[in-house]
Amino acid sequence: MNTARAQEDQPPGPVYVVQEGDSIWGIAQRFNVSVTELSRLNDISDPGQLAIGTNLVIPGLDDVQGILVTGAVSYGENLRSLSRRYKISEDTLARLNRIITPASLFVGSNIILPEESFDQPVRQRVSPAPGESLLELAVKQNLNPWNLMTINEMQGSWETYAGESLLTPTVTSVDTPGGLPAAITNIEVETVPLIQGSTLVVRMQVQGGMDLTGTITDHMFPFFHDVERTYIGIQGIHAMAQPGFFPLIIRGNLDDGTPVSYSQWIYVRAGDFTFERLEVPPETIDPENTRPEEELWESLMVAATSERMWDGLFALPVSPLFAECYPSLYGNRRSYNGSPFNYFHSGLDFCGGVGQDVYAVGAGVVVFADFLTVRGNSTVIDHGWGVYSAYMHQSEIQVEVGEQVEAGQLIGLVGATGRVTGSHLHLEVIVNGVQVDPLDWLEREFP
Numbered sequence: 001m002n003t004a005r006a007q008e009d010q011p012p013g014p015v016y017v018v019q020e021g022d023s024i025w026g027i028a029q030r031f032n033v034s035v036t037e038l039s040r041l042n043d044i045s046d047p048g049q050l051a052i053g054t055n056l057v058i059p060g061l062d063d064v065q066g067i068l069v070t071g072a073v074s075y076g077e078n079l080r081s082l083s084r085r086y087k088i089s090e091d092t093l094a095r096l097n098r099i100i101t102p103a104s105l106f107v108g109s110n111i112i113l114p115e116e117s118f119d120q121p122v123r124q125r126v127s128p129a130p131g132e133s134l135l136e137l138a139v140k141q142n143l144n145p146w147n148l149m150t151i152n153e154m155q156g157s158w159e160t161y162a163g164e165s166l167l168t169p170t171v172t173s174v175d176t177p178g179g180l181p182a183a184i185t186n187i188e189v190e191t192v193p194l195i196q197g198s199t200l201v202v203r204m205q206v207q208g209g210m211d212l213t214g215t216i217t218d219h220m221f222p223f224f225h226d227v228e229r230t231y232i233g234i235q236g237i238h239a240m241a242q243p244g245f246f247p248l249i250i251r252g253n254l255d256d257g258t259p260v261s262y263s264q265w266i267y268v269r270a271g272d273f274t275f276e277r278l279e280v281p282p283e284t285i286d287p288e289n290t291r292p293e294e295e296l297w298e299s300l301m302v303a304a305t306s307e308r309m310w311d312g313l314f315a316l317p318v319s320p321l322f323a324e325c326y327p328s329l330y331g332n333r334r335s336y337n338g339s340p341f342n343y344f345h346s347g348l349d350f351c352g353g354v355g356q357d358v359y360a361v362g363a364g365v366v367v368f369a370d371f372l373t374v375r376g377n378s379t380v381i382d383h384g385w386g387v388y389s390a391y392m393h394q395s396e397i398q399v400e401v402g403e404q405v406e407a408g409q410l411i412g413l414v415g416a417t418g419r420v421t422g423s424h425l426h427l428e429v430i431v432n433g434v435q436v437d438p439l440d441w442l443e444r445e446f447p
C-alpha cells in the first residue's frame, strides 16, 4: 500500500494515461521501471486488469510533473533544443525517453513530454555570427546577457558557437526547429518514414540567402530556390537501399557567413516488392552489352537544371484505356534466365499494343532519343531540378534531342524493342540520379 500518495493533490511524479493496447509490462518497459514498482506505487493488485484511461504515476521522475503525452520529433530538433524549449533538463529528457544513442531522436520518432510543456510560449531564436561572443550578441539584439544565459540554461558565456540557436525573452507565435541556426526559420521533411524507392522532399525557409546541400543514403542533393524565401531539395531513395537508419545531413553556409552542419537520423523502410523470374535473350543481360549502356544511361541524368519545368502531378504516359494496367510494378526483385534476384525493376510497366500513343508525363526538354540494346527505342526528358523521365521499348520515337515538350504531348509509340517479353511501355522517373517509383509521381504532386 502506498501511503505517501493518499490525500495529496499533486501526485509524486508525472502521470501516464493508459491507452488502448497498453499493458503494464509495455508501460514499465517504455519508462524503464519495474512492473513491481509501478504496481506498488499505483495500488495495482492485478496487473492483467489495466483499464483504459487509468492514471498511472510513473516513479523515478520526481522533477517532472503533469500528464505525459507523446509527440513526433521533427527534423531540426535535438536533445539540447528540446530541453531548452520544454524547460526539462537534458538528463531528464533522456531518462524519460530512454535516449541512449543519437538514433533515438530520429525524424518522426515518438517522444514523451509532459503535456503542459507543449503549451510553453514559443520564444524567438537568435544565433551568434562567426566570432561573435554571447555578450556582443546580447548588445546587438538589445538583450540582457544574464537573462539570455538563464533562459538557455547556460553555465557561462563561453558555451555558444556560431550558428547555434538561442532563445530570447521575446515570445513569438512561430514554431521553428530549435537545433538549427535562427536564419533557418522553418524546415520540413516530407514522406517520413522513407521507403525504398520513394522521393524525399526537404523544404526550407531561410532569411537571406544560403549555399546549403543535403545528403541522404550517401547521395548529395542540391537545394533550389522556389518562391520567396523557400528552398527545396529532392532526392530519390534507391529501391535496394539497405533498410535502417541513415543520417539526413544539411551542410554549407548561410549568406551571413554562418556555417551550418546538422545531422539527424531518419528511417528507411523496406518496400513491399514481389519476386519475378524472367527469360530473355542472353545478349540482353551480357555485361559486355549492358555495362556501356548503363554508363551512357547514368551520364544522361547527372546534370540538374536549375529551372523547374514540370508542374503538379505527372500525366499518364499512355492512353487512359491502359490506366492502372501494369504488367510489372516498380521495385520488383528480378531473376533473369535463372540468375539470383540481384536485379530490380527500375520503372513501371504500362500495358499497350505496338503502335499505341506514348505521352510526356510533364513539361521538359528531350535529352536523349535513340535505340539501345536493353532499353530499345528510348526517350529521356529533363524536367529540371534533377528530375528526369524515361520511356523505353518504343516502336517509334517522335521527338528529337533539344526539343521542348509539354505534359501530355505525343512523343512516340509503344513497342517491343530491347530486352522485353512482350509489347509495353516502361516508364522511369529519376530523381537526382536515382530511379524512384513512378506511381508516386502520378498520384502525388512534387515537390
Ligand SMILES: [Zn+2]
Residues within 6 Å of the ligand: 328, 345, 347, 348, 349, 425, 426, 427
Ligand atoms: Zn519495365
